[in-house]
Amino acid sequence: MAVRVQAADFDLGTELTLLRSGRTDIGALVSFTGLVRDQDGRLTGFELEHYPAMTEKALVAIEAEAQTRWPLQASLIIHRFGPLAAGEQIMMVAAASSHRAAAFAAAEFLMDYLKSRAPFWKKETTTAGAAWVDARETDEIALARWSSC
Amino acid sequence: MAVRVQAADFDLGTELTLLRSGRTDIGALVSFTGLVRDQDGRLTGFELEHYPAMTEKALVAIEAEAQTRWPLQASLIIHRFGPLAAGEQIMMVAAASSHRAAAFAAAEFLMDYLKSRAPFWKKETTTAGAAWVDARETDEIALARWSSC
Amino acid sequence: MTLDLLYFAWVRERIGLPGEAVETAAATVADLVDELRAREPRYALAFADMAAVRVAVDQELRDLRTPLQGAREVAFFPPMTGG
């Protein structure tokens, strides 16, 4: 049950170890890490803008919604902002539960909501120029599937 | 594209770092870790038996099948055997792809197949006595969903 | 009333400002957008296609019909692309 918005990198292993440290009631731990792809070498710059006053609020709301849908023993969202290089970690989510179905579903739900509901915007500079990344229609479709749950 | 069957523990963070080290083509990395639950303190012992000559072969086949279904840049299965204590890591799978849908689906597929097709058997000792864990009917149902893909 | 307006990503770039305070009597977000559009071409350009613009009122996602009574901060930005 934690949310962090930061410019600094994070250590995935440390975060996942902390999430389950001292606990013996977790059966399944799922993590997702988003990374900057170099797009076959075309990417020369990458910047993540966000809306500071809203970001943490939105992520806390997304996490709280996941908590109401699945019996989670722990969850975590970390999202970075600012300039990032190819290969760097952009963000992570983790969900821990007694059983794997809940942990997987919660992690996917966190990702789907975060993609379309947390105020982050990616700007990529490639050999073809700088451009704001377009939202993918598939992201809205991914989000819609949770409405029928 | 690696499979390891071992008695020793593994370091999840190190494994996930190695999986993406030196690469800038991965956009999404999903990991699943299975842990020994103490069942509200009732668990006093836990042992994983396996079929050494078959185990690695089965896991390699499961991983190869995942590779044919999704465009994965990397994948990993580690499964332990022998006596384990509450809170310990039992196993992990990881899947890396350009996009999150493939990484999530592949990790879930690896788990579903591994649960029902890799020759491991759990024996739990609780305050009520020692017993082999029954396969869950839901595991076969989970597996069946991949047939309609 | 005085509203703090915030602009992000290409909305910010088109308007040329990260934000500004405006004095307005707009009843809804749609009314506010109409006022802004009428100001200068750069606003008209930023708000040309409202299907491509999202709005948050006091840090909550809202839409064009949202009333502004009591609001303090209104943000305009493209569909989000985090994760």
Add this chain to the structure above:
Amino acid sequence: MTLDLLYFAWVRERIGLPGEAVETAAATVADLVDELRAREPRYALAFADMAAVRVAVDQELRDLRTPLQGAREVAFFPPMTGG
């Protein structure tokens, strides 16, 4: 032919052995199971409900109808519970 038989989990415990070599003319896995059942009550107990027993022939999951010609190793065990 000589087959190496392997038993795991509660199949191993009921039979009381991790494995053994048997001389058999069984044509299929089902024939082999019938032979074993006829040997002693502990085998009959282990193989009482074949819906609860899985079989691998030369380390590949197979079923009762699988022919044994050319096989070297047959393993019996409960449904798997890894992960």
